[in-house]
Amino acid sequence: MPTNFNLNGQQATTEADPNSPLLWVIRDELGLKGTKFGCGKAACGACTLHVDGKAVRSCSYPVKFIEGKEVTTIEGLGTPDNLHPVQQAWKEEIVPQCGYCQPGFMMATAAMLKEIPEPTDEDIDNNIVNVCRCGTYYRMRKAIHRASQLSK
Amino acid sequence: MSKPKSKSRRKFLIKAGIGTGLLFGTVYCIPIRRKIAEQVNVAESPYLGSTDDPKIWFEVTPDNQIIFHSPKMEMGQGVFTGLAQIAADELEIGIEQIKVVHASTELGNIDPFATGGSTSINSLWQPLRELAATMRVMLINAAADQLGVAASGLSALNGVISGSGKSITYGEVAAAVTEWEVPDTPELKDPKTYKYIGKPTPRVDLMDKVTGAPIYGMDAEMPGMLYGSVVRPSGLDSKFTAVDTTLAEGMPGVVKVIVEDDFVGVVADSYVNAENAKQKIKVTWELNKKWDDFDVEEAIKVGKGHPIEIQKEGSAEKLLEDGAEGLIQSEYFSPIGAHAQIEPNGCLAFVEEDKITIKMSTQVAEITRKEVAKRMGMDKDEVIIKPTFLGGGFGRRLHTPNAIQAAVMSKAVGKPVKCFFTRKEEFQNDSFRPPTHNVLKGKLTADGKIEAISHDISSGDVMHGSPLLPGILQKIIGADLGAWRGGMIQYHGIPNYRAVSWRVKLPFATSWWRSLGLLANTFAIESFMDELAEKAGKDPVSFRLDHLTETKADIRLAKVIAKAAEVAGYRNEATGDRAMGFACSTDVNTPCAHVAEVSIVDGEIKVHKVTCVMDPGLVINPDQVRAQCEGSIIMGMSAVLYEKMNVKNNALYPVIYGAYEMALMKDAPKEINVVLLENSDYPGGVGEPPLGPIGAAIANAVYRLTGKRVRRIPLRA
Numbered sequence: 001m002p003t004n005f006n007l008n009g010q011q012a013t014t015e016a017d018p019n020s021p022l023l024w025v026i027r028d029e030l031g032l033k034g035t036k037f038g039c040g041k042a043a044c045g046a047c048t049l050h051v052d053g054k055a056v057r058s059c060s061y062p063v064k065f066i067e068g069k070e071v072t073t074i075e076g077l078g079t080p081d082n083l084h085p086v087q088q089a090w091k092e093e094i095v096p097q098c099g100y101c102q103p104g105f106m107m108a109t110a111a112m113l114k115e116i117p118e119p120t121d122e123d124i125d126n127n128i129v130n131v132c133r134c135g136t137y138y139r140m141r142k143a144i145h146r147a148s149q150l151s152k
Numbered sequence: 153m154s155k156p157k158s159k160s161r162r163k164f165l166i167k168a169g170i171g172t173g174l175l176f177g178t179v180y181c182i183p184i185r186r187k188i189a190e191q192v193n194v195a196e197s198p199y200l201g202s203t204d205d206p207k208i209w210f211e212v213t214p215d216n217q218i219i220f221h222s223p224k225m226e227m228g229q230g231v232f233t234g235l236a237q238i239a240a241d242e243l244e245i246g247i248e249q250i251k252v253v254h255a256s257t258e259l260g261n262i263d264p265f266a267t268g269g270s271t272s273i274n275s276l277w278q279p280l281r282e283l284a285a286t287m288r289v290m291l292i293n294a295a296a297d298q299l300g301v302a303a304s305g306l307s308a309l310n311g312v313i314s315g316s317g318k319s320i321t322y323g324e325v326a327a328a329v330t331e332w333e334v335p336d337t338p339e340l341k342d343p344k345t346y347k348y349i350g351k352p353t354p355r356v357d358l359m360d361k362v363t364g365a366p367i368y369g370m371d372a373e374m375p376g377m378l379y380g381s382v383v384r385p386s387g388l389d390s391k392f393t394a395v396d397t398t399l400a401e402g403m404p405g406v407v408k409v410i411v412e413d414d415f416v417g418v419v420a421d422s423y424v425n426a427e428n429a430k431q432k433i434k435v436t437w438e439l440n441k442k443w444d445d446f447d448v449e450e451a452i453k454v455g456k457g458h459p460i461e462i463q464k465e466g467s468a469e470k471l472l473e474d475g476a477e478g479l480i481q482s483e484y485f486s487p488i489g490a491h492a493q494i495e496p497n498g499c500l501a502f503v504e505e506d507k508i509t510i511k512m513s514t515q516v517a518e519i520t521r522k523e524v525a526k527r528m529g530m531d532k533d534e535v536i537i538k539p540t541f542l543g544g545g546f547g548r549r550l551h552t553p554n555a556i557q558a559a560v561m562s563k564a565v566g567k568p569v570k571c572f573f574t575r576k577e578e579f580q581n582d583s584f585r586p587p588t589h590n591v592l593k594g595k596l597t598a599d600g601k602i603e604a605i606s607h608d609i610s611s612g613d614v615m616h617g618s619p620l621l622p623g624i625l626q627k628i629i630g631a632d633l634g635a636w637r638g639g640m641i642q643y644h645g646i647p648n649y650r651a652v653s654w655r656v657k658l659p660f661a662t663s664w665w666r667s668l669g670l671l672a673n674t675f676a677i678e679s680f681m682d683e684l685a686e687k688a689g690k691d692p693v694s695f696r697l698d699h700l701t702e703t704k705a706d707i708r709l710a711k712v713i714a715k716a717a718e719v720a721g722y723r724n725e726a727t728g729d730r731a732m733g734f735a736c737s738t739d740v741n742t743p744c745a746h747v748a749e750v751s752i753v754d755g756e757i758k759v760h761k762v763t764c765v766m767d768p769g770l771v772i773n774p775d776q777v778r779a780q781c782e783g784s785i786i787m788g789m790s791a792v793l794y795e796k797m798n799v800k801n802n803a804l805y806p807v808i809y810g811a812y813e814m815a816l817m818k819d820a821p822k823e824i825n826v827v828l829l830e831n832s833d834y835p836g837g838v839g840e841p842p843l844g845p846i847g848a849a850i851a852n853a854v855y856r857l858t859g860k861r862v863r864r865i866p867l868r869a
Contacts, residue, residue: 017424024423033371034364036543038494039575043809046494074364087362094354094775097783098228099361100368100495100543125818131809133493133544134228135786137820139779 005066007032008076018064022056023047025063026073034074034103038131045130048104048111049073055111074103077110086110089147090140097134105130109144118148185630189462192633193640194705194741196834197271201263203279206287207332208261210243216311216323218245221255223263224272225515226357227545228783229839230776231272233355235280237348237772238273242284242341244308245322247348252356254539257521266516266550266620268664270740270837273772277835282337289338295325343833352775357541367541369513370572372500378407380561380571381426382417382554383435384581387802388443389659392416394436403429410564415557419565427574443659445799448488454591454610457656460631463640466648471604472593480594480687482680486672486865488797488804489585489665490578490812495543498572501558503528508535508559509568513542515549519619527556528563546787547664550620551583576807584797584804585665586612586635586658590676600688602699604648605680609673611635612662613655620664631655634663638670638844641677642738643699644706660804667784667840670739671791671847675865678735678848683861691724692734692852693717708831709743712736712765719827720747720763726856730760733853735845740837742768746785746845750853752869757854759789761823764842769832778826781842785824788846790815792865 002013007030014025021040026032026049035058038046042057049058050072051065078084083091086106096102105128112119112127119127124144132140201223211219220239226232232252240247255261265271288308295313296303299320306315311322343349360367385392395416397409405425410417416433420426450456472479499512501524508528514520517537525532542549554571562569573581591608614634616626631653641649665671685695696713700706713736716722722732729751736745749761764781771777794813797804806812851862854869862868 020424028423033366033368036368036494037370037496039809041575041808043575044494078363080359080363083362090362091354091358094358094779096228096355096358096361097230097779098493098495098542098544099357100493102361103364106362121822128817131492131494131814131816133491133546133787133814135783135790135815135820136779137786137815137817138782138824141817141820141822 003063003067005068006070008072014063016063019062021059022061022063022066023058026058026071032073032075036100036103038101044101045108046101046104048107048130050107050111053111053114055108074107077106084110085150086113086147089143089150093139093143093146095136095139095143097136101130101132105132105140109147113148113151117151119144186461186464188629189631189633189636192629196741197269197275199263199275199279200265201261203283205334206283206290208259209283210239210287212291212322212326214323214327216249216321218243218250218322220250220252221259221261222252223255223261224276225254225267225539225542225545227267227515227542229272229780230355230773231267232357233353233776234273234772235276236356237351237353238277238280239284240348241346242281243288245311247353247356249311250356257517257535257537262518264518266519267545268515268547268550270839270841273835274740274837281340285338285340286335289335290332291322291325293333293335294329295320298325298328349772351773353773355776368495368543369498369500369511369540370495370543372511372540372570374500374502374568377500377568377570378419378421378565379423379426380417380419380558380569381430382415382557382571383430383433384573384577385437386580387437387439388799388804389440390437392435393438396434399432399434400429403432408565409433410561412560417557417561417571419561419569439802441659442802443799444801448587448658448799451658452587452589452610452612452656454589454608454654457610457654459652459654461650462631462636462653463649463651465650466604468604468606468648468650471595471648472606476595478595480596480684482592482683482863484590484592484676484679484863486588486675488587489791489795490582490797491546491548491665492809492812492814493544493546493548496573496575496578497548497552497554498570499552499555499558500568500570501555501562502568503559503563506534509538510536510555510559511538511540512552512555513540513549514552514555515542515545516552516620520552520555523552523619524555524559528559546666548582550618550664551661575809579807579812580804583661583663586614586662588669588672590673592676592680594680594684596684596688600690602643602646602684605641605646606650606652607639607641607677608652608654609636609639609669610654610656611669611672612658614663614668616655618663634668637668637673638737638739639673639677642709643696644703645699645701666787667739667843670737670840670844671788672865674735674737674844675792675847675851678737678845679851679861679863682848682852682855693722696736705738708767709736709738711829711831712743712745712767715827715829716745716747716763716765719765719825722747724856731853731856733849733851733856735848735852737841737844739841739844742766742836742838742841744841744845746849748846748849748853750850750857752857755869757793757850757867757869759821759850761825762821762846762849763825765827765829766842767829767831768838768841769830769834769836771828771830772835774828777828777838780838781826782824784840784842785846786815786820788843789819789850792847792850792867794866796866
């Protein structure tokens, strides 16, 4: 049975097994590579995207749960010509190093800012729990505060 | 400025080796070996690839862009940006006019060494400026022909050549050229006229990385691509003796199950189907020995492996004999560390009749190419590696057996096959940072100076067994230069000092991990320096300065030490619930000092602030050097405070993030203050040196809070 959903503002459908992780449908079937595979166990957050505006770790999220819902990936967050405030802040603070985990962090941040528009450092510590091996956390924190300002 | 490069490290070693052919054995203390070790420790790294032909480095497009084919891989260290800045200045083009891409091996612009060791900018600084300047002159000369004017009357700016009332773009010139002439290397620019070198230029890959562009090996695709998965052992030192593939062959989407002498893999129509089918392959593993943490710790102890003396001045050995009066001795341990880079190792390979095309994240394109060619029985020129951006390197991608596996599976099914490690396989089949045991001995004079110091470093292999260094060189050096990195005594004012590297062969792969031995060795030495300072009744900062000489290296280190103490406002005494710890080291000719400000919160060590003063010599991009310092501090903190792999029942654990504890946002210092000194006109290494002092800086601060010396990583209050 196909699963129908909205992907970055467009209608999308997949015939994938309803228990398949959403990540692989997005990456390999629908061809959007911005959502990354890191661990497959929802432990690192590289695969974070939004389902109905909430941050979800898609490597462990069965595709059957997205029926009729809105899925947003980094490609739908903003574009090079029209960056989302989180992307703009990431660019201004020059956050990425290898960059592989960054879409997951940006998606997690964008979801947090909807709930907490002006996060404190403690809010950031409690809500942004993805893994970055290059150690860009220091600049990320600055970028999150900056994104909060840019979103006003 | 354009000083000639020092003699190639490899050339030097080979030459030294010829004269010492009889010394390859197991002799313990040989001056020539020590001499080589000392040379290697301070050598500048030459670029070993060809720099004859600027055209294969720079492709000029009709729309006046320059595509710069980089033989060095971008793995986060910002090398594309630094190289673009260097090239832009000598090419006389705007940085926005350069697009940096990874050089495909078919282009011929191949680095026979690797991207690693903090050598990229340092090794290309001279050749790249010469190449770019030569390319500029080639364009001007061609423009002169095309415009019918003298080249001497033309000059270039922002990719436009003008003079004698005419002007033409690089793109227009290149489009009309049929044959290039390569002139002698022109004079390089006066540093005063640099527009990009030394300026905080934003990363050239920034837009791709904030928009999630498909730039990594994991993102690579080819038409008709299938998905491979390889059965990897969870146990150490395991070989498979029997395989039953019956169940797997009947699984949904399976195209083929492949059984080779050294691996078993399955190819399917999707990643999920390949992984599911792999679970059904029954493999019988033969274990050579049962290993546990205890066995590893016993094996790694100083005295168990094979020793080579790598440094000797005066008579430290005699002065520090067992039972010597006033002997001070401490021992330190570090655990097995995982790379834990977020992009798993992987490869997309397509084997055709006459060529193999590979897209992947690799730090060693040339080695990958040779290994695949050998296994597939083809010429290396028939193997085309198209390197992608790396989702983290850290040494993990200096070994690429996965390329062979993807190629074998592609050949078996006649289609492109992408195959990568699962996270569990990454954790259990990594080439780990080796565990270490360091023994420091010292003796003080009556007036509180160090009379003698010795450092015994025992470590699993880093360099040995690596394809990066030919076996003969490994034999000549004897000791493992990766394992001893950072292990030599850097306080040359001490009259008697000595370092010995003990090599231990472990039953699992250990290898290059960002900064190699530096992390553990500096932790040991710099903790011990604080211990000695305390026994001497001296302040740790002035105590360090007291043991440096007037040599160039020592003066640079002294300046870094003094500056760090000044900027951080270093104090010996704890203030409230916080204390400071000091440590420093010189790595790849880059001295670096950290002051860590630490407290203990609910029994756990919390790092609030790190002041980092580093002198990497000439800085190409201050912003990205700072980024490397920040990242190294956080990665180093993660390694010394949280990370540890355990050996249980012959397998390595944990196998997932979280269980393998790493620094997260909440753990990162809220303040990192980086100060850069530039006491050399040559760019030194940057990506690893700031990892060195972090462990001891934290441990030294913890001592000031608790009065307890922590000599084991991960550090516990």
